[in-house]
Amino acid sequence: xxxxxxxxNPETDPRPYMQEYTLVDPAPGMMLRDALLRIKxxxxxxxxxxxxxxxxxxxxxxxxxxGKNGLACVTPISELTQPVIIRPLPGLPVIRDLVIDMSxxxxxxxxxxxxxxxxxxxxxxxxxxxxxERDKLDGLYECILCACCSTSCPSFWWNPDKFxxxxxxxxxxxxxxxxxxxxxxERLQALDGPxxxxxxxxxxxxxxxxxKHLNPTKAIGNIKKLMLKSML
Amino acid sequence: xxxxxxxxxxxLYQRLTGAFMMLYILYFLSVxxxxxxxxxxxxxxxxxHPLMNTATGLFFLxxxxxxxxGMRDIVLDYVSNDSLRLFTLAGxxxxxITSSLYLLRILFSLSLNV
Numbered sequence: 001x002x003x004x005x006x007x008x009n010p011e012t013d014p015r016p017y018m019q020e021y022t023l024v025d026p027a028p029g030m031m032l033r034d035a036l037l038r039i040k041x042x043x044x045x046x047x048x049x050x051x052x053x054x055x056x057x058x059x060x061x062x063x064x065x066x067g068k069n070g071l072a073c074v075t076p077i078s079e080l081t082q083p084v085i086i087r088p089l090p091g092l093p094v095i096r097d098l099v100i101d102m103s104x105x106x107x108x109x110x111x112x113x114x115x116x117x118x119x120x121x122x123x124x125x126x127x128x129x130x131x132x133e134r135d136k137l138d139g140l141y142e143c144i145l146c147a148c149c150s151t152s153c154p155s156f157w158w159n160p161d162k163f164x165x166x167x168x169x170x171x172x173x174x175x176x177x178x179x180x181x182x183x184x185x186e187r188l189q190a191l192d193g194p195x196x197x198x199x200x201x202x203x204x205x206x207x208x209x210x211x212k213h214l215n216p217t218k219a220i221g222n223i224k225k226l227m228l229k230s231m232l
Numbered sequence: 233x234x235x236x237x238x239x240x241x242x243x244l245y246q247r248l249t250g251a252f253m254m255l256y257i258l259y260f261l262s263v264x265x266x267x268x269x270x271x272x273x274x275x276x277x278x279x280x281h282p283l284m285n286t287a288t289g290l291f292f293l294x295x296x297x298x299x300x301x302g303m304r305d306i307v308l309d310y311v312s313n314d315s316l317r318l319f320t321l322a323g324x325x326x327x328x329i330t331s332s333l334y335l336l337r338i339l340f341s342l343s344l345n346v
Contacts, residue, residue: 158309191239194308198239201305227240 001026002083003039005047008094016094018085019044026077032084033061033073049098056211059146062089063098069148069209089151091160104160105147105167112164112172112190117183133179140174140219142212143167149206149216155199162195166206166216169197173219176226188227197223246301249294256291276342285343292335296328 001023008016021039033051040047049072051061056074063072064087066080077084092100116127150156150165164172172191175181191197197220206216263278264270270278278284303324311317 155309158312194239194242194304196239198243199305199309224240224243228244231240231244 001035001077003035004083004085005036005039005098006087007047007097009046009096010094020083028078030077031073032065032075032077032080032086033071035077036072036086048096057144059144062146062148062151062211063087064089069152071146071148071211074211089147091151091153091157092147100147100151102147105145105150105165108150108160108164108168109145109171111196112168112175113183113187114168114171114175116175116178116181117186118180119182127180129179136177136179137174139214140170140177143170143174143214144212146211148209148211149214152205152209153200154203154205155201159195159199163199164191164196166200166220169200169223170214170216170219172197173223176223184226185230188223188230191223192227197227242301242304246298249298252294253291253298256287259287279339280342282343285339289336289339292332292339296332300325300328 003021003023004018005021006016007013007019021043023035023039026035026038031054033054036047036049037051040049049061049063051073052058053060054073056071059071061072062069065072065075066085069089072086086098088094088098088100092102092104095101118127145167147167149170150167153163153166155163156165169191172187176184176187181187200217200220202217202221204217207214207218210216279288304321307317307320307324311320
C-alpha cells in the first residue's frame with residue numbers, strides 16, 4: 001500500500017516536501033495510525049506524528065487524510081484510495097511533519113470559558129438536573145478537541161486569532177444549553193461582534209470533518225437564535 | 233452601514249432585507265410574467281404609482297444594505313491588510329451609496345410623472 005506523507009523539519013528542511021512510503025502486507029482491518037506506526041518503526045523513525053489512545057477518544061492524531069480531516073486511529077486503510085496522501089491539519093503552524101502547533105486552537109477554546117459559571121451558592125452535594133435538561137447536552141459534550149473541525153473551516157483559516165472556530169463555539173453552546181449555567185447573557189455578549197461567532201457562514205465543513213459525528217453548525221445556529229431571542 | 237455594526241445586527245438585517253427582496257421579486261415576476269406585452273408607457277405608469285415607486289425604492293435600499301453585509305463579510309474574511317481593507321470597504325460603500333442615490337433619483341423623477 002502506497003503512502004505520500006508530508007514531511008517538514010524546520011531545522012533542516014528549507015521547505016516542506018512529500019515523501020513516498022510503501023507498506024507491504026498491511027494487516028486486514030488495519031487503521032491508519034497502525035500503518036503510520038509500522039512505517040515509523042520499520043522504515044523511517046524520523047517520521048513524527050501525535051497519537052495516544054488509538055481508539056478515537058484522546059483526539060491526538062487528527063490529520064488531513066486524502067484531503068479530508070480525520071483521526072488516523074479510527075480510519076481503516078481499506079477505505080482509502082492510493083496513494084494515501086497525508087498532511088498535517090491545515091491552517092495551523094507545523095512544528096514538524098504531521099505535528100501542528102495547536103496554541104491558537106486552545107486559546108479560542110479557553111476564550112469561550114468552557115466551564116460552568118454559577119452565581120448562586122454552590123450546592124453542597126450536587127447540581128440537580130432533570131433527564132430532559134441533561135438530554136440537551138447530548139451531541140455537545142462528546143467533543144474530544146481533536147481540531148479536525150476548526151482546521152477544516154475556511155473562516156478559521158482566514159481569522160484564527162479572531163474567529164472562535166467550530167470546536168470552541170460547540171463548547172460555547174454546550175454551556176449556554178446547560179441548565180446549571182448562569183452566565184447566559186455574559187456568554188452571548190462575549191460572542192457578539194463581526195468576528196467571534198459571525199464569521200461562520202454555515203458551509204458545514206466542520207460537520208463533514210467531525211470524527212465524532214457532532215454538528216457544530218447546528219450549535220452555532222442555536223447560539224444565533226438564542227442571541228436573537230435575548231435581543232427581542 | 234457601519235463597519236462596526238454588531239455581528240447579530242448585520243446577520244439579522246441581512247435576513248430581513250433578503251425576505252423583503254424576495255417578496256418584491258415574487259410580486260415583480262408575477263406582474264411581468266402575466267402581462268402579454270408591456271409598453272414603455274405602461275412600464276413608466278407602473279413604476280410611477282406611489283406604492284410601486286416606494287416599494288422599488290425600498291427594494292434598492294434593502295439590496296444595498298444586503299450587499300453591504302455580504303461584501304463586508306467577504307472583505308473581513310479575505311482581506312487581512314488593514315489599509316487595504318479600509319480602502320476596499322470605502323470603495324464598496326461609495327459604490328453602493330452612489331448607485332442607490334442614482335436609483336432613488338430615477339424613481340423620484342418617475343414619481344413626478346403621476
